[in-house]
Amino acid sequence: MDQIIGRVAAGKVTDENDGYYFVQIEGATFQLDKNEIKKPLQLGSNFRGFTYENESHKMQITRNVPKIQIDHYGFAEVVGFKHDLGIFVNIGLPNKDVAVSLDDLPTIRSLWPSVGDHLMIALKIDKKGRIWGQIADEEIFNAIAKPANNKMMNKNVQATVYRDKLAGTKVITDDYHLGFVHPNERDVEPRLGQHVAGRVIGVHPDGSLNLSLKPRAYEAISGDAAMIFAVLKHSESGQLPYTDKSDPKAIKKFFGISKGQFKRAVGALLKQRLVTEDEQFLKLTEKGIAKVVE
Known part of the structure; x- marks a missing residue:
């Protein structure tokens, strides 16, 4: 089962009722919402979709495959939180928000993402077969980043915070340039996942930026x-x-x-x-x- 959940898998339609088809994959049965299907499926038909455990703890399969998957990173919107668990993000599943563990969030609670913020995550499956959001690490951001050039100097940019540190804040701009905000260049420390407006005050040889979140004088x-x-x-x-x-x-x-x-x-x-x-x-x-x- 752990090798199926949170992945795109194929199986056969073995049964149906008024609301669902039932698809069997490697001995496990997943429900498929009939509202997703335009042309009726026949018993014995093959079906391929994304598998997950929904909020009612039922195994479900959907044809609406999310872009965010295991080893597939993307930005997901924060939709809720639970202090003793972490936060929840929407990856596009019809009846399932994915949790990001508090162990992966800043130790300072005020720096946790708020509803409406965005985190770059992929999915991971724990030993109990549960789906979690895995926050992208430095290596992922370095891999997707684009180098900036000196023409960016003094330009206004929009960016998303992806790392909060005592030494400063790391962000990625909407154009996928990496940026760093020194504590002296911000009035307050922004939240993880917060979208911020800044201006370029330095361009490094490697194409990364120094930013200020303070307004021009x-x-x-x-x-x-x-x-x-x-x-x-x-x-x-x-x-x-x-x-x-x-x-x-x-x-x-x-x-x-x-x-x-x-x-x-x-x-x-x-x-x-x-x-x-x-x-x-x-x-x-x-x-x-x-x-x-x-």
Whole structure:
């Protein structure tokens, strides 16, 4: 049985009921959901599919073979977790999420993947015939990586965290370049499997990248500018009746800051093209509307 589970195997249809065909492979019987089959199968027909134990602990076979298999790696979305077991990922099976053991996850619980994060895994079968997700190791990422070139310098990239270490964070970009984030180049340590936005601050001779997860100086919003931007974002109309022509007392009463502070903050937002200003209103631009408040 252990040589069949979690693999593509072929067998014969030996029985059926209203909902399932039953396929026998090397003496073991697997149920096949009839909803998967467009043309009825005959008893004695050959059928080939992916075998697994479903969440009801029944042996099942499906024609919808997942891309992630034993020794076949791919990204799987995290769909749940159980503190005393690990996390669960979706590999495309109709009624089975695959567990990744807590033994393979970071010891710091806050660095565990969250729902919606993605891990690169293959499948493995334990001694009891249970399917587990096996996280890709360094060798796998080195094998699938593409070398970057110097033209990448200062480019924005999107990447997925595949290793958390005290010395820094290892990521693979959406274009399959390997990257490293030094602790000084991040405000918080990202989770394993988290999708992050960064920029290239170095290109190594081997084609790997040094990345920063911190915004460029001109992209950062802080202090009074962040406060004003947040107020704008939470206003129904995306605008406020305050400008550099407004009365200082009105500004002080509404924002709690001086007119000078207000003008400097608005200047920072204007420079980043997050707002526009006319005679009467401070307004969000399309870029400002799209930007998420940190």
